[in-house]
Amino acid sequence: MTIHAEPRIQRPAPAAAGIPFAITDSAKVPAGRYFSPEFARLEKEKLWTHVWQMACRLDEIPRPGDFVEYQINDQSIIVVRQRDDTVKAYFNACRHRATALGVGTGSFHGGQIVCPYHGWRWNLDGSNSYVYAERGFAARCLEPESLRLADCQVGELFGLVWINMDLTAPPLLEAMAGIAEALAPIGFERMQVRWWRHLILPGNWKVAQEAFMEAYHVMQAHPSLAMGASDEDFNLDAFGGSFECFDGGHSHMLPVSGEIPVAGMSAADYFVQYNNALYFGTDAYATEREMFIQQGLLERDIDPEQFPLAFFGALYEYAKGAGIDLPAPPTNTSGYAHIFPNITVLPAYGNSIMYRVRPNGDDPESCVFEVWALQIPAAGEEKTDRPELEGPIPVEDWPQILKEDFHNIIAQQKGLKTQGLDELTLSEPYEAMIVNSHRTIDQYLAR
Ligand code: FES
Ligand SMILES: [Fe+2]
Structure with missing residues (x-):
């Protein structure tokens, strides 16, 4: 009896479009997409920092000054309700020495975002309002743009706040084409x-x-x-x-x-x-x-x-x-x-x-x-x-x-x-949503 024991080649990383574990057949999903640290690192670098994602519900920040911290991978973003009821989002880092300005959920009282470390302050709109003993800093460090909190793109849809870390990404409603119309009759915002x-x-x-x-x-x-x-x-x-x-x-x-x-x-x-x-x-x-x-x-x-x-x-x-x-x-x-x-x-x-x-x-x-x-x-x-x-x-x-x-x-x-x-093996009619999502992930990873 011959035992056919040809070793399996484990988890090949196909080089399609330079992406490891790429989808090359819509009925197959390479398993490595679900546990490979390399794949997760690519998602972190090319997907999460460029895609629109829901940061919070609007009802989590009902009043001016209310904020929510949104975290994805090692990124932290604060979403802040403005005086005029609009919403802005900033990378959660002080322009002095990067201290996080808001943790979890809360309110910036008096319309001021205050750094807990050395007390620099910002208005809710992200403009700087105070630098403690500013005479000690070089003029170029005190330019309004150097002091301003770093913005993320922000948008509202379905009663939710969406952010995008990539300022060059298409606007929210463009990114949501199709699904925004499909879900509009549901009344999520109510x-x-x-x-x-x-x-x-x-x-x-x-x-x-x-x-x-x-x-x-x-x-x-x-x-x-x-x-x-x-x-x-x-x-x-x-x-x-x-x-x-x-x-x-x-x-x-x-x-x-x-x-x-x-x-x-x-x-x-x-x-x-x-x-x-x-x-x-x-x-x-x-x-x-x-x-x-x-x-x-x-x-x-x-x-x-x-x-x-x-x-x-x-x-x-x-x-x-x-x-x-x-x-x-x-x-x-x-x-x-x-x-x-x-x-x-x-x-x-x-x-x-x-x-x-x-x-x-x-x-x-x-x-x-x-x-x-x-x-x-x-x-x-x-x-x-x-x-x-x-x-x-x-x-x-x-x-x-x-x-x-x-x-x-x-x-x-x-x-x-x-x-x-x-x-993994997928049925194209039954599991079409899954295939579509994976294909889109690969489009992000290929950029
Ligand atoms: S780190 Fe924020 S004021 Fe110094
Ligand atoms: Fe279920």
């Missing part, structure tokens, strides 16, 4: 935070977010949502395959058909069980509001096939009475969406889950994973407090469906590093 939690996951930032960029995993990973659906039940319309991918790396799933994806279930049973699973399993994607309306309908005699329609009718009626500014029907404009590079949203009925995933410092194998539960409030219930980040929350303490996803992220990162494989 939503407020029900809760905002995070955890540190032992997985590459892309591994973590890709767990939320396809519905193909629902059958195995989420029994409460799959409800015993079979292979034949998995049709492209119901669970994925109708994606719209944009040049900027953004993508979204188009509205799903009204077909019930589980053979033999009535529309009412499927709808109710799905909502229940989402309510108990996420505490975000369906909320008490929807459960209340659903319960009311269950107590009435409604044709099971008409139940979803009756639900939306009742929801809009309720919203009208409660002063909830729901988006105009249809509510299912996007099933879920990815805003490149690291935001994923799952909108439904005037509420949404939103995820943001960032590398954890320079570690290619862990990430900071945040979840927001968002909802359009009823009239008079608008919050004025700044939302507060909870956590880190241990994996076991998250709602069931999120826990299921987190376990898979951890298991996937473990498998990625085994010597047994060099690349």
Whole structure:
């Protein structure tokens, strides 16, 4: 017997466009993209410092002087609400000896950003207002431009503040072409935070977010949502395959058909069980509001096939009475969406889950994973407090469906590093959003 034991060539670094682990086949993703320090270093140098990214929500900085520190890799940026209600963003470094000016979240009182080291000061607009004993500094060091805080580009969209460290990058709305229009009907800018939690996951930032960029995993990973659906039940319309991918790396799933994806279930049973699973399993994607309306309908005699329609009718009626500014029907404009590079949203009925995933410092194998539960409030219930980040929350303490996803992220990162494989296999129809995102990453890395 001959044992064919030709050694595998482990993790080749293809030289396509000079990028290691480049995507050369849209059905394959080289594993090294998820753990190679070299790849993470390239992302740091060529992606994160040039791409628009969400720095905070506008409601985190409601008043002039409020700031949030945004961190990505080893970069720190402060986002500051201005006196005229606009927002500016600066690299978080004093022009004297680089001390960070704001940590975490807070307010610059009296409209002054004050360095804690030697007391230099800036107005909220980044212009310098005071240098202690300035006579000791050379005139060229006291030029307004030498003293001014270093700006980042800043923009607002979906009730969020976006920054770009690259002053030559195209403006936000150009970078968001396609996805801005696709998500406009959702009404994100009217939503407020029900809760905002995070955890540190032992997985590459892309591994973590890709767990939320396809519905193909629902059958195995989420029994409460799959409800015993079979292979034949998995049709492209119901669970994925109708994606719209944009040049900027953004993508979204188009509205799903009204077909019930589980053979033999009535529309009412499927709808109710799905909502229940989402309510108990996420505490975000369906909320008490929807459960209340659903319960009311269950107590009435409604044709099971008409139940979803009756639900939306009742929801809009309720919203009208409660002063909830729901988006105009249809509510299912996007099933879920990815805003490149690291935001994923799952909108439904005037509420949404939103995820943001960032590398954890320079570690290619862990990430900071945040979840927001968002909802359009009823009239008079608008919050004025700044939302507060909870956590880190241990994996076991998250709602069931999120826990299921987190376990898979951890298991996937473990498998990625085994010597047994060099690349992952993707389905172009089911996992189109993932492929599109990787291709866009490579475009950044090739610059
Ligand atoms: S380092 Fe900021 S004033 Fe000296
Ligand atoms: Fe999931």
